[in-house]
Amino acid sequence: MHEMSLAEGVLQIIEDHAAKAGFSRVKTVWLEIGALSGVETEAMRFCFDAVTRGSVAEGAALEIVATPGSSWCMQCGVSVPVAERYDPCPRCGGYQLQVQGGTEMRVKELEVE
Amino acid sequence: MCTVCGCGQGETKIEGGPEHAHAPGGFSYAPHHHHHHGPEHAHAPGLPPGRMVQIEQDILAKNNAYAGANRKQWRERGLFAINLVSSPGSGKTTLLVESIGRLAGRHPLAVIEGDQQTSNDAERIRATGAQAIQVNTGKGCHLDAHMVGHAFERLDLQGGLLLIENVGNLVCPAEFDLGEAHKVVILSVTEGEDKPLKYPNMFAASDLMLLTKTDLLPHLTFDVARCIEYARRVNPKIEVLQVSAKSGEGMDGWLAWLERGVVGAGLPAISA
Ligand SMILES: Nc1nc2c(ncn2[C@@H]2O[C@H](COP(=O)(O)OP(=O)(O)OP(=O)(O)O)[C@@H](O)[C@H]2O)c(=O)[nH]1
Ligand SMILES: [Mg+2]
Ligand SMILES: [Zn+2]
Ligand SMILES: [Zn+2]
Numbered sequence: 001m002h003e004m005s006l007a008e009g010v011l012q013i014i015e016d017h018a019a020k021a022g023f024s025r026v027k028t029v030w031l032e033i034g035a036l037s038g039v040e041t042e043a044m045r046f047c048f049d050a051v052t053r054g055s056v057a058e059g060a061a062l063e064i065v066a067t068p069g070s071s072w073c074m075q076c077g078v079s080v081p082v083a084e085r086y087d088p089c090p091r092c093g094g095y096q097l098q099v100q101g102g103t104e105m106r107v108k109e110l111e112v113e
Numbered sequence: 114m115c116t117v118c119g120c121g122q123g124e125t126k127i128e129g130g131p132e133h134a135h136a137p138g139g140f141s142y143a144p145h146h147h148h149h150h151g152p153e154h155a156h157a158p159g160l161p162p163g164r165m166v167q168i169e170q171d172i173l174a175k176n177n178a179y180a181g182a183n184r185k186q187w188r189e190r191g192l193f194a195i196n197l198v199s200s201p202g203s204g205k206t207t208l209l210v211e212s213i214g215r216l217a218g219r220h221p222l223a224v225i226e227g228d229q230q231t232s233n234d235a236e237r238i239r240a241t242g243a244q245a246i247q248v249n250t251g252k253g254c255h256l257d258a259h260m261v262g263h264a265f266e267r268l269d270l271q272g273g274l275l276l277i278e279n280v281g282n283l284v285c286p287a288e289f290d291l292g293e294a295h296k297v298v299i300l301s302v303t304e305g306e307d308k309p310l311k312y313p314n315m316f317a318a319s320d321l322m323l324l325t326k327t328d329l330l331p332h333l334t335f336d337v338a339r340c341i342e343y344a345r346r347v348n349p350k351i352e353v354l355q356v357s358a359k360s361g362e363g364m365d366g367w368l369a370w371l372e373r374g375v376v377g378a379g380l381p382a383i384s385a
Contacts, residue, residue: 002254002284002285002288005253005254005255005257005285005288005289006172006173006288009172009173009175009176010172012175013168013170013172013174013175017166017168021166023164023166027163031172036314037314038284038287038288038313038314074349084313085313085314085317085347086309086310086313086343086346086347088346095345095346095349096349097349098349099317105171105172105173105288106168106169106170106171106172107168107169107170107172108167108168108169109165109166109167109168109169110165110166110168111163111164111165111166112163112164112165112166113163113164
């Protein structure tokens with residue numbers, strides 16, 4: 001499952017920082033997840049809980065910040081909002097679109113103790 | 114235990130690994146997150162609870178770093194590496210076997226085979242006389258750049274073609290860069306023409322879509338033009354080729370595409 005490998009990636013980043021920044025427990029994790037990344041937030045929560053069991057991040061709250069999708073329309077020559085990768089340009093109805101934003105999958109910050 | 118990165122036990126098995134491996138006949142790979150949480154990792158004295166730590170790191174940063182190292186190494190060797198992605202059973206291994214036969218030793222080549230279990234596909238490739246190494250991902254549903262880097266160490270390839278057959282899965286392999294020059298998405302005509310809309314990230318990540326098993330088209334209602342239109346909705350730049358490994362139709366176009374890549378990769382790099 002897609003979200004399982006991503007949750008493992010999140011834990012890996014947390015554990016790297018636990019060693020460097022010297023914390024033993026994570027209370028909150030903020031993720032930035034783009035609307036076009038294909039990540040299901042509910043599946044992500046489920047996998048995060050499973051993967052962090054027995055780790056520094058066990059029981060941590062997961063805050064998911066969704067970033068909107070946007071594409072460059074080659075026909076209109078402007079950036080337009082899109083909800084899905086296969087959506088047409090809301091201005092001209094065409095599909096000559098290049099994704100610009102909304103593919104992010106980042107760990108933004110942690111609240112630790 | 115891997116001397117490059119210290120990886121040891123894990124689900125993944127690569128054929129022909131060192132003797133001291135944990136897995137019989139192969140060495141194992143583990144994502145590096147099974148570290149202990151001993152007291153040496155305890156919080157520094159004097160720090161207030163609930164402090165914030167800025168991370169701003171891509172979740173796939175580690176994979177991307179390994180992929181970058183693979184890409185650099187393959188470029189230095191003048192290799193053309195492609196990552197074949199598809200749902201299970203689309204005909205990847207059959208296409209590879211047929212392609213290797215038709216290339217008839219014109220270029221040095223090797224295959225890395227990814228499957229959750231069995232070395233059947235690597236054995237099918239080796240039966241052609243080509244070198245192949247099987248990676249079993251266990252529970253993992255995709256190849257990652259780290260395991261592919263280790264598998265490559267077990268091959269002997271300088272110049273030519275590196276063909277990587279990913280685990281059959283139209284979701285996860287889209288996110289994992291292996292260091293390849295191109296992802297090639299394979300869609301067999303028995304799967305339905307709306308796959309590009311159902312799995313848009315995979316078609317967006319690929320530079321070439323190969324429509325396979327076209328010999329079956331007379332028996333189906335698959336609408337080729339509509340399928341291509343859907344693929345271009347999610348990726349206006351995607352190239353499309355149609356092939357049948359069974360009848361041989363379209364194989365010339367596919368082999369020409371591969372050979373252009375091999376020639377390009379072998380040219381001396383233009384320094385930026
Ligand atoms: N009719 C027809 N059948 C094909 C063609 N290519 C493959 N097949 C059949 O499709 C089935 C799956 O082929 P494979 O090559 O094993 O597919 P794969 O994508 O490597 O499968 P996994 O590695 O298990 O995901 C086999 O029964 C093949 O004989 C083709 O061009 N035409
Ligand atoms: Mg196969
Ligand atoms: Zn437009
Ligand atoms: Zn996966």
